[in-house]
Amino acid sequence: METDPAGRVDAAASSNGRQRRAEVLVVGAYYADLVFHGLSRPVLPGTEVFARGFEILPGGAYTPAMAMRRLGHDVVWSTDFGTDLFSEQVLAATRAEGLDDTAFRLHAVPVRSITASLSSRADRAMVSYQDPVVPYPLAMLLREHQAEVLILPQLHYGAAVHAALQVAHEVGTKVFMDCQDVPCTLDTPTVREILAQVDIFAPNAEEALRLTRAPTLDSAIDTLAALVDTLLVKRGGWGAIAVRDGRRCEIDAVAVDVVDTTAAGDCFNAGYLHAHLAGQPLPDCLATAVACGAAATSALGSSAAPDLTELPQWLARVPAARQV
Template structure:
């Protein structure tokens, strides 16, 4: 494994997350020892990624500048939300530097103050080029300019929802890297997210071949 992107620390580094997952809700409680992380801008300059995938809604002037540099260097910027409690006005400058933003329904509603998920997506699409909203058992929707699509989630036996959002994101990015259209990207994302909940953690996440088979109806 190429370790050039890792940050080395002196001594043990405690990083523990307890997942509290039930039938109607899920929560995570985390503890992490303090650690100095390289600024995002330095990481972008050093590694020049083809895709910069941020699993959490990071904001601030430094983040906006780093994302702008990443895009100028040709990177596609994909950002999840991860329940960061902010309003759209506080993160507008950062989201303007994001190519794809993928909150869940609750996060989209809270960010925008909209009354429906569809309206929230439209508000976000005024800032971000592509908006993808995860709707759990109801599937997902995507909006890019005037192009809109919504897909249901297949009925599955849910074992554990931990990691489903990350698997969803991976499926969407995989479609983008392959040059797929918006609907196919969304279908891959739904396929990956839905499959992942059928096992503990992300152990049931599909391979590329399995995801493609699910999308094709095989």
């Protein structure tokens, strides 16, 4: 592997110039999730709340990469690690899961990506920090790996992203994009144009409302469904909604003793893609998404993301889909 003077490994050089074809390409930063769980009440400014438990768990883009790997898929994850203890801990977790390290970049300086998750039974609040890293160009990754599907764990926008997603469609890569708490709306330059290039978009209900500035969730869904091929809206304890080709289906949430919701959204995404790649119809894809999201809430972080042997028992608990 070639290293520049700053100690960065060139991901393209590490593959010895060979073009690699992957089923799934995940692009995004790792995070070490500092999970404070079992909070008895919300944390407000000027107050102190003691958690009943604490763990440091791998998160960020690790979660969809790991979740897809557990479901039997060939996954390449492009991310950056450094010399810090958080990088070391997540790297150890990736090796334990057997994740492909072809697209990892290893830096000779700390690359800290940290999220403090304050988790109650109902929801969680998060505070994050990330050391700045110049990302490997998305367009180059797409040309190098030519994956069947690209997973972007958050909404990205800007001219470079718009150009990269054009490359995705040139090489036949479907684009799956989550939203996350990104400070933009449909009026932000390039956001509408980028969503028009996204094949599957998966915000939660609050993100859909904020992104569209719509007065109701139904109107937000109508607006976003007109932009993307497939829209998934995660509603936490109220289930999920999927819209494709004018068809809308809904599934209620699985009844589960919630421990932590930190990784539920990413595991939901992995479940949907697992069924989608198998060519299943929309209601079955949504059911698999709901099953995987529910499974993730039954333990801390992403530790309970189901594998292929565990998935059927979770699917059996999913309520029937409703066509709307």
